[in-house]
Amino acid sequence: MSIADKSVLVTGASRGIGQALADEALRRGARRVYAAARRPSAHPDERVTPLRMDVTDAARVRAVAERVGSLDVLVNNAGLALFEGLGDRATLERHLAVNLFGTYAVTEAFLPQLTSSRGVIVNNLSLNSLAPLPVLAAYSVSKAAAFSLTQSLRASLAGRGVRVHAVLTGPTDTDMVRDLDIPKASPESVARAIFDAVDRGEEDIFPDPLAQSLADGWRNGAVKAFERQLAQVQ
Numbered sequence: 001m002s003i004a005d006k007s008v009l010v011t012g013a014s015r016g017i018g019q020a021l022a023d024e025a026l027r028r029g030a031r032r033v034y035a036a037a038r039r040p041s042a043h044p045d046e047r048v049t050p051l052r053m054d055v056t057d058a059a060r061v062r063a064v065a066e067r068v069g070s071l072d073v074l075v076n077n078a079g080l081a082l083f084e085g086l087g088d089r090a091t092l093e094r095h096l097a098v099n100l101f102g103t104y105a106v107t108e109a110f111l112p113q114l115t116s117s118r119g120v121i122v123n124n125l126s127l128n129s130l131a132p133l134p135v136l137a138a139y140s141v142s143k144a145a146a147f148s149l150t151q152s153l154r155a156s157l158a159g160r161g162v163r164v165h166a167v168l169t170g171p172t173d174t175d176m177v178r179d180l181d182i183p184k185a186s187p188e189s190v191a192r193a194i195f196d197a198v199d200r201g202e203e204d205i206f207p208d209p210l211a212q213s214l215a216d217g218w219r220n221g222a223v224k225a226f227e228r229q230l231a232q233v234q
Helices: 016-027 058-067 089-117 134-160 187-200 209-219 222-231
Strands: 007-011 032-037 048-052 073-076 120-124 163-167
Touching (some): 007 016, 007 089, 016 032, 058 089, 073 089, 089 120, 163 187, 209 222
Parallel strands (some): 007 032, 032 048, 073 120
């Protein structure tokens, strides 16, 4: 799947990795980029259509989907990350509402277009999908759930010609971790790596140096083999 001449929708496109993904899609010759966000902003490129969309508002998501014609690539990037533990159920529910159910709602709404185009779904997750970070416990739980959703969608949609990719992102220089004194990848480099991996057809994408250090172990490990085995069960 080359991005050139394709229509691409990115959620959470107003900043960080989402903004970088929208710009990278343009650089690669996308025909149309739908930049969805709760507070979208104008873009100088006429190929960009800003869309006001809150992924937790299912009715609004469906209304936006009805406005969008054909779609080749859906990037579920919108997310919530709060430095919270598991002591407050409401915080966990907020994370699940955005990172799990928001991803599900957007995917469900745009699935007719993606099935018609035999398109691609890209879910931007986190390395914390694989192992939790205690200071981001609620976030980690929600991303692990979203990873399981991604794997389930991958298996269930394969017969309909829709490819589903999981992006297991490490620390990136965005608002979430900007003040932390740790090595961070740039959003632009992460966006490039994501689309490069989509071009190569990689199911699980490791787009930054920390993530890449785990890639071979994951792809050749027992858990990935077990996922492939279960995907064959009907």
